[in-house]
Amino acid sequence: MSLKSAEQAPHAEPRRRWSITQRLVVTYTLSAVAMLAITAIFLNWTLHSSLHKAEQDYIDDRIRVYRGIIEHSPDFLFFVLQDIEWQGSFVKYPQYYARLLNDQCHIIIETAHMNKLIPIEKFPDACVTKETSKVRPKSDNNVVYRSENGRSYLLETYWTKTVEPSQPVAIQIAIDITSQENIIQTNQRQMIAIIMAGILFAVLFSVVVARRVLSPLNELAETAKQISMDKISMRATDPERWPVELQTLAIAFNEMLGRLENSFICLFHSAANLAHALRTPINILMGEAEVALSQERSPDEYRKVLESSLEEHMRLSRLIEAVFFLSRAENPSAAIERSLFNPLEEVEKVFSFYEALAADKKAQLTSHGDGLVSGDRIFIRRVISNLVSNALYYSTPGVKIDITVKQLEDNSLELVVSDTGFGIDDKNLSRIFERFFREETSNVCNPNGSGLGLSIVKCIMDLHKGTVTIQSVLGQGTTISCIFPPGPN
Amino acid sequence: MRILIIEDEVKAAEYLRKGFSENGFVSDVANDGEDGLHLALTGDYDLIILDVGLPERSGWSVISELRRKEKEMPVLFLTARDAVEDRIKGLELGADDYLVKPFVFSELVARVRTILRRGPLKQPDVFTVGDLVIDLVRHKATRANLRLDLTPKEFSLLSLLARRTGEVVSRTLIAEQVWDMNFDSDTNVVDVAVRRLRAKVDDPHEAKLIHTLRGVGYVLEER
Numbered sequence: 001m002s003l004k005s006a007e008q009a010p011h012a013e014p015r016r017r018w019s020i021t022q023r024l025v026v027t028y029t030l031s032a033v034a035m036l037a038i039t040a041i042f043l044n045w046t047l048h049s050s051l052h053k054a055e056q057d058y059i060d061d062r063i064r065v066y067r068g069i070i071e072h073s074p075d076f077l078f079f080v081l082q083d084i085e086w087q088g089s090f091v092k093y094p095q096y097y098a099r100l101l102n103d104q105c106h107i108i109i110e111t112a113h114m115n116k117l118i119p120i121e122k123f124p125d126a127c128v129t130k131e132t133s134k135v136r137p138k139s140d141n142n143v144v145y146r147s148e149n150g151r152s153y154l155l156e157t158y159w160t161k162t163v164e165p166s167q168p169v170a171i172q173i174a175i176d177i178t179s180q181e182n183i184i185q186t187n188q189r190q191m192i193a194i195i196m197a198g199i200l201f202a203v204l205f206s207v208v209v210a211r212r213v214l215s216p217l218n219e220l221a222e223t224a225k226q227i228s229m230d231k232i233s234m235r236a237t238d239p240e241r242w243p244v245e246l247q248t249l250a251i252a253f254n255e256m257l258g259r260l261e262n263s264f265i266c267l268f269h270s271a272a273n274l275a276h277a278l279r280t281p282i283n284i285l286m287g288e289a290e291v292a293l294s295q296e297r298s299p300d301e302y303r304k305v306l307e308s309s310l311e312e313h314m315r316l317s318r319l320i321e322a323v324f325f326l327s328r329a330e331n332p333s334a335a336i337e338r339s340l341f342n343p344l345e346e347v348e349k350v351f352s353f354y355e356a357l358a359a360d361k362k363a364q365l366t367s368h369g370d371g372l373v374s375g376d377r378i379f380i381r382r383v384i385s386n387l388v389s390n391a392l393y394y395s396t397p398g399v400k401i402d403i404t405v406k407q408l409e410d411n412s413l414e415l416v417v418s419d420t421g422f423g424i425d426d427k428n429l430s431r432i433f434e435r436f437f438r439e440e441t442s443n444v445c446n447p448n449g450s451g452l453g454l455s456i457v458k459c460i461m462d463l464h465k466g467t468v469t470i471q472s473v474l475g476q477g478t479t480i481s482c483i484f485p486p487g488p489n
Numbered sequence: 490m491r492i493l494i495i496e497d498e499v500k501a502a503e504y505l506r507k508g509f510s511e512n513g514f515v516s517d518v519a520n521d522g523e524d525g526l527h528l529a530l531t532g533d534y535d536l537i538i539l540d541v542g543l544p545e546r547s548g549w550s551v552i553s554e555l556r557r558k559e560k561e562m563p564v565l566f567l568t569a570r571d572a573v574e575d576r577i578k579g580l581e582l583g584a585d586d587y588l589v590k591p592f593v594f595s596e597l598v599a600r601v602r603t604i605l606r607r608g609p610l611k612q613p614d615v616f617t618v619g620d621l622v623i624d625l626v627r628h629k630a631t632r633a634n635l636r637l638d639l640t641p642k643e644f645s646l647l648s649l650l651a652r653r654t655g656e657v658v659s660r661t662l663i664a665e666q667v668w669d670m671n672f673d674s675d676t677n678v679v680d681v682a683v684r685r686l687r688a689k690v691d692d693p694h695e696a697k698l699i700h701t702l703r704g705v706g707y708v709l710e711e712r
Contacts, residue, residue, distance in 0.1 A: 310704030353668040356682035
């Protein structure tokens with residue numbers, strides 16, 4: 001499954017990816033623009049509607065005045081004429097134009113030049129029948145008309161009746177709204193300018209912010225670039241001063257480097273230790289052969305040299321096997337052959353193998369408990385064998401070795417090997433699973449030991465995704481606990 | 490018994506030839522895959538010892554070619570590669586056994602003997618070595634008509650040595666056959682076990698039957 005997805009990933013690659021800075025800038029700018037635009041539209045709408053209301057009030061006011069005159073005074077023409085003349089003759093741009101029409105849609109009276117600027121038919125409900133006019137004395141829609149002199153007018157028609165004789169008359173009022181229109185236009189231009197400035201500001205600001213926020217990442221990348229085998233102890237400096245989100249990254253990064261450094265140190269150590277482990281038998285082989293050849297000897301003496309060399313070769317061969325085992329088991333794809341069994345079966349087998357050695361040492365081997373483990377039988381046998389072997393070698397005669405097997409609550413299995421042997425010095429406990437690590441005195445107890453026994457135990461436990469822990473008191477004994485998690489099923 | 494050794498390391502091939510001739514076999518050596526295949530096809534060999542990594546033609550290819558030409562003589566692979574897949578591949582191609590370098594020579598001889606002995610050969614139920622009598626059916630051993638008091642593992646160790654009377658049995662093989670310890674185990678434990686067996690079998694008697702080949706293994710025989 002994981003392999004498949006890994007193969008698919010390159011196909012998704014060609015899609016161009018945005019950098020974080022780009023994303024931040026775009027998001028930030030878009031939201032700033034959206035906010036500004038909403039504000040601008042709202043303000044513009046408010047301005048527009050309040051101006052419009054003022055215009056409407058004014059036009060209604062004019063119509064009310066005209067109606068008052070027309071509906072109550074038989075000499076209405078006189079008053080209207082006076083009003084019209086005031087506006088039409090002395091003001092260059094009259095605030096309003098007025099016109100009266102009879103029911104034949106003929107002009108009775110109008111402000112000077114009105115017909116030229118605002119023709120009758122531009123008004124809403126300009127010429128309607130008497131019937132309609134009775135039903136709808138006031139038109140619903142005002143019309144904004146742009147006249148040929150470049151000014152804008154709000155137009156409205158109102159039908160009413162004169163007194164004595166009662167005749168239908170249409171009042172057409174056009175008020176000049178050019179200045180209001182200008183105010184709105186200016187306002188719109190200002191708003192657009194503000195939005196533009198906002199975009200510019202948002203882009204600049206977000207670029208600066210994104211750069212600043214992401215600068216620790218560059219620093220991290222710089223550190224990562226500089227790290228090499230000889231500079232493995234380099235770390236990202238003071239991650240505490242970084243933003244919280246990046247702090248975790250930096251700390252994880254530093255921790256990863258720490259683990260890598262440890263692995264490298266282990267690798268160097270174990271390479272050095274391997275060389276050391278090889279040096280001893282090879283030194284013996286070379287020396288023995290050289291001394292043997294330096295003078296004539298009896299066949300018996302030659303035989304002894306050859307026998308001794310064979311022993312050293314066997315030691316080398318075992319060492320190679322162990323190193324091979326570890327390197328193969330460390331391969332991440334290494335698999336184990338799982339089966340479900342009672343580990344006590346293997347404990348008995350191992351005990352019977354060590355029976356003779358134990359009898360020699362007057363050691364007591366005991367086992368307790370019950371349980372089932374999911375794991376590789378041969379590997380687990382090897383774990384038990386290595387642990388029992390250690391307990392037998394690093395102890396005085398009469399040592400008590402006990403193996404207890406216990407099923408834990410989560411169905412994992414715990415295997416505890418405890419002995420009453422020499423114990424391990426506290427300062428060495430942390431290195432005890434290291435390859436080729438041996439305490440200074442251990443060569444006396446087990447001259448054939450390779451220093452890989454516990455490394456193999458650790459490795460097998462890792463293969464089973466289990467854990468191994470060690471407790472030891474110098475002079476009292478050692479307890480090693482191996483916990484095997486339940487199998488995949 | 491004629492054996493063909495196909496091995497490119499001259500020194501290794503030489504010691505194998507020498508060792509086999511001292512064990513009563515006649516052997517020829519080929520140092521590369523082509524020569525080896527040619528000899529195997531033309532000569533009349535009872536068994537072939539075949540290295541995997543060979544110049545000219547690999548060991549895998551040699552055995553496939555042999556089996557294709559219906560040459561059915563047994564083949565024993567020797568190789569430095571010990572991954573399980575390699576073993577399986579060797580056996581699938583028709584090899585009869587597989588030994589990983591480095592190995593103990595006596596082990597190789599024992600395996601060769603086993604392969605050549607294969608077939609309807611009846612194992613006796615009672616072995617006699619000097620005045621030592623081992624009865625596999627009744628699970629008892631006597632020496633000079635006195636019953637030996639052996640633990641079950643000691644008995645199976647003795648019967649392993651008895652079944653291979655006169656042959657050197659390596660400590661690895663003993664650990665594997667008697668205790669099922671089929672990984673590199675502490676061979677010192679085998680030495681201790683043999684010493685304890687010896688205390689029961691040989692110590693009370695003048696004539697010793699269990700002999701040590703230092704660094705190699707043990708042999709049960711009357712000398």
